[in-house]
Amino acid sequence: MRDFSSDHSALALNTASLGHNLEGHGAGWTSEQVIDACAERGFGSIVFWRREIGERAVKIGERVRSAGLTVAGLCRTPFLVGTQATDVESVMDDFKRSIDMAAALGAPVLTIVVGGVHPGTKGVAESLKIVADRVAEAAPCAQASGVKLALEPLNPVYAGNRSCLTTLRDAVDLCDRIAAPNVGIAVDVYHVWWDTELERQLKRAGAERIYGYHLCDWLAETNDVLLDRGMMGDGVADLKAIRSFVEGAGYRGPCEVEIFSANDWWKRDPGEVLDVMVERFRNCC
Amino acid sequence: MRDFSSDHSALALNTASLGHNLEGHGAGWTSEQVIDACAERGFGSIVFWRREIGERAVKIGERVRSAGLTVAGLCRTPFLVGTQATDVESVMDDFKRSIDMAAALGAPVLTIVVGGVHPGTKGVAESLKIVADRVAEAAPCAQASGVKLALEPLNPVYAGNRSCLTTLRDAVDLCDRIAAPNVGIAVDVYHVWWDTELERQLKRAGAERIYGYHLCDWLAETNDVLLDRGMMGDGVADLKAIRSFVEGAGYRGPCEVEIFSANDWWKRDPGEVLDVMVERFRNCC
Numbered sequence: 274m275r276d277f278s279s280d281h282s283a284l285a286l287n288t289a290s291l292g293h294n295l296e297g298h299g300a301g302w303t304s305e306q307v308i309d310a311c312a313e314r315g316f317g318s319i320v321f322w323r324r325e326i327g328e329r330a331v332k333i334g335e336r337v338r339s340a341g342l343t344v345a346g347l348c349r350t351p352f353l354v355g356t357q358a359t360d361v362e363s364v365m366d367d368f369k370r371s372i373d374m375a376a377a378l379g380a381p382v383l384t385i386v387v388g389g390v391h392p393g394t395k396g397v398a399e400s401l402k403i404v405a406d407r408v409a410e411a412a413p414c415a416q417a418s419g420v421k422l423a424l425e426p427l428n429p430v431y432a433g434n435r436s437c438l439t440t441l442r443d444a445v446d447l448c449d450r451i452a453a454p455n456v457g458i459a460v461d462v463y464h465v466w467w468d469t470e471l472e473r474q475l476k477r478a479g480a481e482r483i484y485g486y487h488l489c490d491w492l493a494e495t496n497d498v499l500l501d502r503g504m505m506g507d508g509v510a511d512l513k514a515i516r517s518f519v520e521g522a523g524y525r526g527p528c529e530v531e532i533f534s535a536n537d538w539w540k541r542d543p544g545e546v547l548d549v550m551v552e553r554f555r556n557c558c
Numbered sequence: 559m560r561d562f563s564s565d566h567s568a569l570a571l572n573t574a575s576l577g578h579n580l581e582g583h584g585a586g587w588t589s590e591q592v593i594d595a596c597a598e599r600g601f602g603s604i605v606f607w608r609r610e611i612g613e614r615a616v617k618i619g620e621r622v623r624s625a626g627l628t629v630a631g632l633c634r635t636p637f638l639v640g641t642q643a644t645d646v647e648s649v650m651d652d653f654k655r656s657i658d659m660a661a662a663l664g665a666p667v668l669t670i671v672v673g674g675v676h677p678g679t680k681g682v683a684e685s686l687k688i689v690a691d692r693v694a695e696a697a698p699c700a701q702a703s704g705v706k707l708a709l710e711p712l713n714p715v716y717a718g719n720r721s722c723l724t725t726l727r728d729a730v731d732l733c734d735r736i737a738a739p740n741v742g743i744a745v746d747v748y749h750v751w752w753d754t755e756l757e758r759q760l761k762r763a764g765a766e767r768i769y770g771y772h773l774c775d776w777l778a779e780t781n782d783v784l785l786d787r788g789m790m791g792d793g794v795a796d797l798k799a800i801r802s803f804v805e806g807a808g809y810r811g812p813c814e815v816e817i818f819s820a821n822d823w824w825k826r827d828p829g830e831v832l833d834v835m836v837e838r839f840r841n842c843c
Contacts, residue, residue: 356778389778389794396796397752430715432752433778433794439752446754467682467717467724469731493641493674493718498783509674509718511681 282317284554285345287487287531291546292539293322302543304333308340314547318345318527323374330377338379345527346423346485347371347380352388353407354400354437359392361407368411376418382484383415384423384459389434397437404438405450412453423459423484424448430498441465441474448482459485460519461531463502466491466510472518480523488512488558489532500535504549506557516558528558560805567602569839570630572772572816576831577824578607587828589618593625599832603630603812608659615662623664630812631708631770632656632665637673638692639685639722644677646692653696661703667769668700669708669744674719682722689723690735697738708744708769709733715783726750726759733767744770745804746816748787751776751795757803765808773797773843774817785820789834791842801843813843 288307302310304325311319319337321344326333337344351367352358375383385408391400408422415422426444427436438444444458458478465471475483490508495501505512516528530550532538538546560568573592587595589610596604604622606629611618622629636652637643660668670693676685693707700707711729712721723729729743743763750756760768775793780786790797801813815835817823823831 395794396799397754398796398799401754428715429713429752430780430783433776433780437752440754443754467714467722469682469686469725469728491718495715495718498715509680511683514681514683 281315281551281554283528284316284551285318285320285527285529286311286316286547286550287320287348287529288322288325289348290530290532290538290550291543293325304329305336307543308337308342310544310547312340312342314551316342316547318343320344320346320348320529320531321378321380322348323371326374326378330374334377334379344378344380345529346382346384347375347378349384349386352386352435354391354403355388355434356392358388365407365410368407369414372411372415372418372420375420380420382421382423382459384425384485386425386427387436387438389432390437397432397439400437401443401447405447408447408456409451409453412451412456416453416455421455421457421484423457425459425461425485426464428464428498440468440470441478442470445474445478445482448478457482457484459487461487461489462510462512462515463487463489463491463531466515471515472521475518475522478522480525483519483522483524484526485529486519486524486526487529487531488554489530497535500533501537502532502534504532504538505530505553512558528554530554560810566600566836566839568813569601569836570603570605570812570814571596571601571832571835572605572633572814573607573610574633575815575817575823575835576828578610589614590621592828593622593627595829595832597625597627599836601627601832603628605629605631605633605814605816606663606665607633608656611659611663615659619662619664629663629665630814631667631669632660632663634669634671635707637671637720639676639688640673640719641677643673650692650695653692654699657696657700657703657705660705665705667706667708667744669710669770671710671712672721672723674717675722682717682724685722686728686732690732693732693741694736694738697736697741701738701740706740706742706769708742710744710746710770711749713749713783725753725755726763727755730759730763730767733763742767742769744772746772746774747795747797747800748772748774748776748816751800756800757806760803760807763807765810768804768807768809769811770814771804771809771811772814772816773839774815782820785818786822787817787819789817789823790815790838797843813839815839
């Protein structure tokens, strides 16, 4: 495994960890403040959310690079299935807009959260077929823009309304079905830490299809499945084992910290949060 | 598949669906009222919880049989791992007491909810090994009492603090490891509906190791992962497909309705709840 004790340039900040610059979270820091604070602390890259970028994609991308960092990715496509995705034309238009933003930002990876069970269907099988069709349709456009599409399986607790894609096994199956050169997976410890098949499925994905590795921790007593994620080291996920699986599969990309924590980390000083991230990344991951 | 349109004697009530006779839930019905109401409606069997039984196991078992029903099972063992299971002696004593109660009640199956990640460990692997050891130790005693032990995988959202056993795959792996003639699995649609590997793992388990099939539904917008289960037909689980997988694997035992629903079904008249169960079982499952 890579030794991060003296160099943590593999560390990426997902800006969600500072509360998305939302009012009342992360001290209301601007994107520019976040970029400078990451650069000061030796982070290697940043992942943004569309809501933070607006019309400023090119400008923010340049700002990141002039600070000596890279943009590692963009979150995220619209839901491709589910109750919010019934108008296929508007879904595909928005999918295209998210690809364009990633390209303008210089983000090599766009994360896909697929959406929940599609109206009129039961279980996940039919919905996953629709996801495959819609990703396959958008993949060439993303390829032409130099953007990779990362299918991210979410914890099964979200299967109803956020992601009918719940396991790495299903994500790799989708990649196989879509068979596009720029469609791969992102693995987030929050969503997959419980999966005993992780090592096998990461090997099956292979380094060339692993586009992202997301870090946080699963708190044993999770109060809110959406906004109560833990800092690395504070929970029960075996982060060192998962890292060894991810790297054992050949992944050498960023380690992206993504912590949704409305009542704890989002309320703290962002500089403190970033300092703790660096320390925990060096010692617990 | 079996045709339940004219006969629903396969239907079992898990008493949790009426709020465990707790004050303020299920109209405070006694176990005797529940038994009579199930008999009137053509249910075939009942599954009780230990907290409802106390010292009355023999008496309640007889009451059930004299009403023309059977006891299908008892919920449940203590957690075998996790923060509540650090004193191995008291855990195994309580495990033994739950086996004795099942035997006294005439319950052929005792459900095991294994508990969360064991203190001092990360991830689920170590905890599952401890579970295997503790179930293997108790299995001969249960066998001597005529009690089968059903390992129930729970939705991964509970992996931290309730069940490090999350998938049918892991449950069958545990059965293989324990290799006792009376250790099998219970499959609950609430916990596994999202799992695309279900059919394969049920076949792998085989009819002789499937000890229970639990019904409810997963509401697309679940407000509380513990106490907001849906009535069959109200959610997004593909109940007919899952039933075909379970029966395809050879299972012919009870279909047990288990609905934890603090703010909806537990607040309704228990007779109405049972009537709806029968109707939904006939039409949606």
